[in-house]
Amino acid sequence: MAFRLRLPLLLVVLVFAGLSACNPGEQEPIILGFVGVLSGPIALNGELNSRGAMLAVEEINAGGGVSVGGTKRPLKLVLEDDQGGPTSGVNAVNKLVEQDKAFAILGPELSSVVIPTLELTRRHKVVQFHSTNSLATGKEGVHSPYAFRNRVEDTYLARAVVDYIANELGGKDRRVGISLLNNEYGRTGSSLVEQGLKEKGISVTAKVSHNFRDQDLTPSAAAILSDGADTVVTWSGPSESILLQRTLKNLGWKGTFIHGNPDLIYVSLGKEEVEGVVGPQGWAPAETREKSRKFVAAYRKRFNQVPDNHSAAYYDTVYLLRSAIEAVGLDADKVRDYVTTIKKWEGVQGNFHPADLTGGNLITDVVLVKIQNGELRILRK
Amino acid sequence: MSDLILGTQLVINGLSTGSLYALLAIGFTLIWKSVAVANFAQGDFALIGMFAALTFSNVLGWSILASLAVAIAVAFILGTVMERMAIRPIRRADAMTKILVTLGVSIIISNSLRLIFGPMPRSFPPFIGLDAFKVGGITLVPQYIGTLAIVMALILILQVLFYRTMTGKALRAVAENRDVASLMGINQDRMVALSFALSSALGATAGVLLAPFIFVTTDITFSLLIKALLAAVIGGFGSYPGALLGGLLIGVLDNLGAFYISTYYRDVISFSILIVVLLIKPAGLLNKPVRDI
Numbered sequence: 001m002a003f004r005l006r007l008p009l010l011l012v013v014l015v016f017a018g019l020s021a022c023n024p025g026e027q028e029p030i031i032l033g034f035v036g037v038l039s040g041p042i043a044l045n046g047e048l049n050s051r052g053a054m055l056a057v058e059e060i061n062a063g064g065g066v067s068v069g070g071t072k073r074p075l076k077l078v079l080e081d082d083q084g085g086p087t088s089g090v091n092a093v094n095k096l097v098e099q100d101k102a103f104a105i106l107g108p109e110l111s112s113v114v115i116p117t118l119e120l121t122r123r124h125k126v127v128q129f130h131s132t133n134s135l136a137t138g139k140e141g142v143h144s145p146y147a148f149r150n151r152v153e154d155t156y157l158a159r160a161v162v163d164y165i166a167n168e169l170g171g172k173d174r175r176v177g178i179s180l181l182n183n184e185y186g187r188t189g190s191s192l193v194e195q196g197l198k199e200k201g202i203s204v205t206a207k208v209s210h211n212f213r214d215q216d217l218t219p220s221a222a223a224i225l226s227d228g229a230d231t232v233v234t235w236s237g238p239s240e241s242i243l244l245q246r247t248l249k250n251l252g253w254k255g256t257f258i259h260g261n262p263d264l265i266y267v268s269l270g271k272e273e274v275e276g277v278v279g280p281q282g283w284a285p286a287e288t289r290e291k292s293r294k295f296v297a298a299y300r301k302r303f304n305q306v307p308d309n310h311s312a313a314y315y316d317t318v319y320l321l322r323s324a325i326e327a328v329g330l331d332a333d334k335v336r337d338y339v340t341t342i343k344k345w346e347g348v349q350g351n352f353h354p355a356d357l358t359g360g361n362l363i364t365d366v367v368l369v370k371i372q373n374g375e376l377r378i379l380r381k
Numbered sequence: 382m383s384d385l386i387l388g389t390q391l392v393i394n395g396l397s398t399g400s401l402y403a404l405l406a407i408g409f410t411l412i413w414k415s416v417a418v419a420n421f422a423q424g425d426f427a428l429i430g431m432f433a434a435l436t437f438s439n440v441l442g443w444s445i446l447a448s449l450a451v452a453i454a455v456a457f458i459l460g461t462v463m464e465r466m467a468i469r470p471i472r473r474a475d476a477m478t479k480i481l482v483t484l485g486v487s488i489i490i491s492n493s494l495r496l497i498f499g500p501m502p503r504s505f506p507p508f509i510g511l512d513a514f515k516v517g518g519i520t521l522v523p524q525y526i527g528t529l530a531i532v533m534a535l536i537l538i539l540q541v542l543f544y545r546t547m548t549g550k551a552l553r554a555v556a557e558n559r560d561v562a563s564l565m566g567i568n569q570d571r572m573v574a575l576s577f578a579l580s581s582a583l584g585a586t587a588g589v590l591l592a593p594f595i596f597v598t599t600d601i602t603f604s605l606l607i608k609a610l611l612a613a614v615i616g617g618f619g620s621y622p623g624a625l626l627g628g629l630l631i632g633v634l635d636n637l638g639a640f641y642i643s644t645y646y647r648d649v650i651s652f653s654i655l656i657v658v659l660l661i662k663p664a665g666l667l668n669k670p671v672r673d674i
Contacts, residue, residue, distance in 0.1 A: 039492075040600065043500035182645065208644040213601045215594060216632075218394040219639030219647070222387040226640075239502050239596040250513040251390065251520050269502055269596060 029076035030066060030330065032057065032318065033096030035089060035107035035117070038081035042237075044265060045109055045310055046081070049131060052311030053077055053106055055302055056318030067326045075318070082108050089113035090120060097124045103330060104129065104321055106150075106314055111136055111184050118144040125332045127339070129317040131310070133157065134188050138359020146336050148360045150320075151313045151349070152282035154189045160280035160366045161233055161258055162196035169231060169256060177206035177229030179220055179244055181236040189235035189260055205229045210240055221247040230255040238266035242273055249273075264308040267371055277371050283309045283349040284369050284376040295348045309349070316347035320362075386518045391636040397525040398594075399632015400532035401587045405609035406616065406624035407539070408583035414556035414619055415576035416472060421483040422463070423584050423609055424602035425490035429456045430585025431592045432494055435503060445508040453585045460581025464574045472573075487602065495599040502596035511593065528590045535586065536625060543621075552576060611651055615658050617665025626666055630654070 034053055036046035057075045065072040078100050080092035089108050096102040097120070104127045108114050111134035118137065121128040122144040129147075133154040136142060165174055176197055180186035186209065194204050206227035208220040221244060224232055232248065232255060234241040241259050248255075259266060262279035270277075285296050285306050295315060299307040307315075321335070323345065328334035339362075345352040350365030357364065369376040405423055412420045433452035437443045443451070467486050471478055509527035513520045543549035554562040555572040563569045587605075595601070612631050616623025631651060638650035658666060 039495065040500070043495075047500075210644060211604075211648065213595075213598070213604055214647070215591060215601070215604070216394060216398045216636065218391055219636050220644050222391055222640050223644060226384055226387055239598070243595065246511075250511075250522055252515075265501070269504065271504070 027065070027071055027073040029074045030068070030325070031096075031100050031102045032075055032077050032321070033093070033100060033102030033105045034077055034079045034314075035082050035092045035096065035105060035113075036079075036109055037084045038079065040084045042084060042110075048308055048310035049107065049109060049314045050077075050079055051299070051303055052307065052314035052316075053318050055299055055311070056315045058302070059298065060318065060322055066322050068330055075322075077106075078102065082110075082113050084110055084113065086113050086116045090116050093117045093120050097121075097126055102126065103325075103332070104335075106317055107131065109310075114147075115142060118142060118147050121146050127321075127332050127335050129314075129321070131313050134184055135192075135359075136184065136188065138361065143359055145340075146332065148339060148354065148362050150317045150362060151309065152363055152366055153359075153361055154185075154192055156364050156366050157260065157280040157282075158189060158192035158196055160368055161193055161260065162200060162202075164258070164278065164368055165197065165202060165231060165233075166200045172201050172203075174231050175203055175205045175227075175229050177208070177224040177227060177232045178204060179224070179232060179234045179236060179241075180207070180209050181240060182209040182211050186235045190233070193233055193235065193260075210236070210244070212237065212240070214240065214243075217244045217247050218251075220244055221251055221253070224248065225251055225253055231258065232256070233258045233260065235260040238263070238269050241266065242270045245270075245277075246273060262369055262371060262376060263310070264306060264376070267374060267376065270371075271374070274371050275373075278379065279369060280366050281309055281369050281376070282363070282366065283312045284367050284378055286369075286376055286378050287348075287367070289350075291346060292348050312348045316349055316352070320345060320347065320352065383518075387640070388637065389519055391640055392633050393519065393521070394525055395633035395636035396629055397529045397632070398591075398636075399612075399629040400529050401591050401628070402605075402608040402612045402631050403625045403628025404532055404535065404583050404587040404590075405605060406612035406628050407536070407621055408580035408587075409609050409613050410619060410621055410624045411576050411580045411583070413613075415552070415559075415573050416468060416479075417476075418468060418479045418483060419476075420580065421480065421606060422487040422490060423580070424604075424606035425487045426456050426460065426581040426584025427588030427591065427605055428491060428494055428599060428602055429459060429581070430588030431505065431597045432498055433585070434589045434592065435505060435597060438506065445506060449508065449589045452589055453582050456585030457578045457582040460578040461574050463581070464577035468577065469570065469573070487606075491599045491602050498599070500598070502598040505592035505595075505597050507593035509593075524593050531586075531590060535583075539621070548575070608651075611655055615655055615665060617668030620665065620667045623665050623667035630666075 034050055036049045037043055038046040057077045061074045065074040080096055082089035082092050093105055105121055106129050109131045111132040114130045114132045114137050127146050129150045131151045178190050178194055180190035197204055206224045206229050208223045210217055210220050245257055257277050259277050259279040262277055324335045324338045328338045341355050343353055343355045349363055352362045354362045367381050368379040370379050409420055409423045412418055430452050433455045434448045437448035437451055438445055463486055467482050471482055507524050510523035513522045543553055551567045551572050554567055555569055559569050608631055612627035613624050616627025634654055635651050639647040
């Protein structure tokens, strides 16, 4: 009796198990691997980057997912921490590509981490969207055809600063001091500014550097004062830039201060000390375009804070990937070719036009912002 | 502003920052002398002071002075805990083991603080004042002057402790020779624990004094540790007056070198000073040379 009941019961269980395994409502997700600084000194950047990607993935999945071959498939974001180091970055990408089978890699951000991962994504033929501003990743011999930069490159940011000094601050009457963070970001960006100023005939009277987390910037401030600079451009982290400004002010300096990356971190750290500071950005939350306003509203609702350019870049990346996959399918070479030939794609940050650009660049839109009442106001685009 | 005035400015600010390196170096030396351990967590005690004071001030709403005092007391207790849990069990181990353990403690402290407080740098309210005033063309910031004064006062207090109190004499005895001190009836374990407690309190004091000048974040410990080590070695490893002199020298020469030579080679200048000093006086500036037997 017991045996007669067990067999039919077993059959019923097996049928239900089989049915649930091939539930037509559940599609295999498309894996997007995110690599960023999620711990260590600039973990905040990594957190902001991942939030932009997360929001886009959630929105797309709420709308049913990405259309691939007539079916909708959800996106799945897998986060890995590169700890700001190349070894960890390479390990993270390896894991995402080989273990998680990521279709695309989002990140990293630091150029020192991006560069070794370019070779990996090239070898594995995986599309990659990194967010370093640095020129080095687009150079011959380094650049990968599968890699794209999802934010505006330093060349365009530096040009905006040079144009501002030349056209709105009196140009050749100005004596400019440049302060840079002693790393690849600071050296490259400041060199672009210096070169641009010299081409316009504007004198660069001082060029000083400091290290990450230096505690006393009196030598840099003193050098700027000694050389008589009336305008200072910093290509540096927010803390160091604010400390320099504070030291200059304490020493009685009353010139114009321009920061190479005035984002919300800079504003929230500096508070009233950074009022009036001008600088270039790829995007600012004050942007009035509809796509931008919708993004700001959605981000605020999700994370209870105003987004910044880091988040906008990765938000755009996920939507761009969706467009590409829906157009050409889940083929890395086809997605690469699709993205490379885009002439006009509107994102939160502006118009993506990689067809006109080289080095994996996607966008060149720059806004010049000024900090007023604790907010980034757009001076001009 | 003339270069002479700027140079004087650099010396004044350098003395203030250097005095903080000196505090850290004295704490480092205290532990070295008591248990022959190079404490790589010394910079992290500064962090504990900063974050504890921030928490008491910003979260609990305590006054700045109360927050500072309690933060230093917290570090004092944590120093004792560190000695009991991490150092006492390995007191007879080889030097490399001791170094690794203190490195491990450093990693635990900084990563724990990062987990709790996050990566965002935070501003610390000045408790003396950051509004600069001029005296003869030289800019003086009350926080800088006050810091230097507080550190000098602390060093005087330490002098009194070490040379005028029984506890201080006991500490020095244990530092001189632990076994003989033990035979004389001095509780070795208690004195070593006190050394750690004092050292971490000194580190925390350096941290809370430094905090108003910078943005508080967990990734400054390495640079603070390096400065403390440089100061301790230049002054003469194991010498308290040497640690003070080394710290002040590092602070001043770092600034002057960066201004008159190049800001690009700031760290190179600091380490070059170390090499030059050790070439001329291998035992450090205030240490007597060790004779070969």
